[in-house]
Amino acid sequence: MPPAADLLAWYARQKRELPWRGETDPYRIWLSEVMLQQTTVATVGPRYARFLARFPTVEALAEAEWSAVAEEWAGLGYYARARNLHAAAKAVAGRGGFPRTAAALRELPGIGAYTSAAVAAIAFHEPVLPVDGNVERVMARLAAVETPLPAARPLLGRLAGGFMADPAARAVPGDFAQALFDLGATICTPRNPACALCPWMAHCRARKQGIQAELPVKPARKARPVLHGVHFLLRDASGAIGVRLRPAEGLFGGMWELPGTPWRDTPWSASEAMPHAPAQGVNWREADGLASHALTHRELALRLLVGRVAALPPGLTALGNEAGMPTVMRKLLALE
């Protein structure tokens, strides 16, 4: 196993300057970790500051209305994160503060194996190592693990955890974890790793075999089915948009949407779509184009019908600010 001290020395010189680096408030560290789940540093940066400006403390977040949290999370994706964040904030505020161990943090909604270890290591200096995609990649290369993911995950986790036996890593678990993140993000990258700059180059078995760019082995991704839908943009006399809340669970759960048809694998004809209109007797005009939106497991192809009424029908909420809607809905609005 390569020396932790070599990586920490590299980190001291080459670490990225990030908005959440140097924070000691567990609330701020937790928020950064949740925002960063499957989301790039570049995307999170400005949204992190904006979220904290609106909800500066876990108590402020706990006391907020869901609609305010949803509005603040809009566009970040994986909206279950926001629902779990809100629920966890209420639990933490209710018990008077954050649990201080990974095992106890793990009990909070939206905090899994990775996030519990990350918060425990960074905020509370517990000698645990959070294993994210970066750490998995570094471990797979160091040990030349050719078993495909996700089957290799338990082994990669054990390899990572082994570093906590090194006193240098154990002394600063949060720094060591973030050093691994930075190594994966800037040197040990998915493609074209910059091995010549790596503090662990001499210890890397994949590098010795020349297979570093092939690891870790990941399964081929399946094709995404296309789902079709038709949505209705209805404005009242003041220009406000009629929206409705999606069910709390599932796709875009708890977020605002334009009323419309369900999403299905075949296109909708006009006569099929019309029963799903939010109001009758409206002179609907179809907007040009299509809102195409790619998700992890499907692709959406949505059409837009535009109409105007004096007053929105019951069941629709007037929304003045479209910024609080998921990106796919904003793409639809842009068709008008």
Added chain:
DNA sequence: AACCCGGGGTA
């Protein structure tokens, strides 16, 4: 173990 759940940047 397999699947669901967003959005954006990059080669």
Added chain:
DNA sequence: TACCCAGGGTT
């Protein structure tokens, strides 16, 4: 296009 990203939850 395809892949990746400081993953978690459900079945």
